[in-house]
Amino acid sequence: MAIPRAAKTLRRTRIQEEKEELILEAALDVFSVSGFRGSTIDQIAEVAGMSKPNLLYYFRTKEAMHRALIDRVLYNWLEPLRAFDAEGNPESEIRSYIRRKLEMARDFPRESRLFANEMLQGAPHVLDMLKGPLKELVDEKAAVIRTWTKSGKIAPCDPYHLIFSIWSTTQHYADFDVQVRAVLGEEHSGDGRFEDAARFLERLFIGGLRPD
């Protein structure tokens, strides 16, 4: 007889680790495309190559799967912003933040789309995190940027909208990938487009923030 679910998390088996990993991987595939409401447990089960009741043995509900997935992905997602350093010089900090965010869009497009889907739906599962930890982190970095504008190291500008614009331009290449590919055509939509994007964005932001 299976042990009660509450106890399951106390001591985790090898199989548990492996299967939960497998499930969350499949869940990321599905949720990132169709969003929470548009995804079905059967879809995820098929991608994971296991039966639906077996999925539900590891995660009791669709909600629980989604929550576990978001929890797992969130920390890494904010890492680039956390790395944003007050001590460094503005130009190289902004440049490397753009780089890192663009690399995330290239290497983790599903994670980006997972959040984008969540945002479009009004962030029903992460609203508290947005208003709490995220806001605090952004406030902190915005304060750093403000010292740069005050001291004339970069042009005077609203630090929040600066952060938003870096988020949006970089994540665009993950979230709107299909549009980018369609517009650029087969020949320019390969991996080289990330280098082109990096070149453009660095020039845009560095040039746009140069003090007069």
Next chain:
Amino acid sequence: MAIPRAAKTLRRTRIQEEKEELILEAALDVFSVSGFRGSTIDQIAEVAGMSKPNLLYYFRTKEAMHRALIDRVLYNWLEPLRAFDAEGNPESEIRSYIRRKLEMARDFPRESRLFANEMLQGAPHVLDMLKGPLKELVDEKAAVIRTWTKSGKIAPCDPYHLIFSIWSTTQHYADFDVQVRAVLGEEHSGDGRFEDAARFLERLFIGGLRPD
């Protein structure tokens, strides 16, 4: 007895005009939040204040409703890019394009989210339009921008990524509205944020594209 659906579009009744309008309005509400898969006919029927079979009298399937909605919204959505004028001077053209796109994000956020949802899902319903008409329009405008860079009127840069970055930064305020509000907090998330965004983005792009 109802006339065959194919003939329905030949002569349209007053009631047909009104109800189809009502339905598409409700469909925009629902599809823009939950995407195609995540939305149900019942939801749309409830928002529209009519019964499900009545909806299906005007649009035979969920697909047909979605297609009609996208067709209706698409033309207006591309209007700002179409207005992008080769004869004008670069700075004011770019400035007013940003303004217009930002106004669209403010005044038609549901339309923006409708497309964003479509993109996240791999554009299953508009892929041909992206590869055809959209690509042609963007190619045309990119050629205009390239004449500006060649003649030194703006800094040398990839015109496609310039367009992408204007799209992404402006649409961000519609698609990620909930995140923007959460991070800015109650006090700064009012209508004034669009003015702040406009100021920031104009400075960013005009400054970033100024020839050395």
Next chain:
DNA sequence: TGTAATGTTTACCAATCGGTCAAATTATCT
């Protein structure tokens, strides 16, 4: 006003949804 076309609703359908259960299978440990 009569009547034919148009519009609306109730009742319903098969398929799919999220989720349960008990039985069967497999892994673990002594």
Next chain:
DNA sequence: AGATAATTTGACCGATTGGTAAACATTACA
């Protein structure tokens, strides 16, 4: 090996899904 715990599955449940059929109600027009 045998016992026990952990894992997996097929059968199933009630609710919801997209969609239909036909009766009913309303509108437009001669």
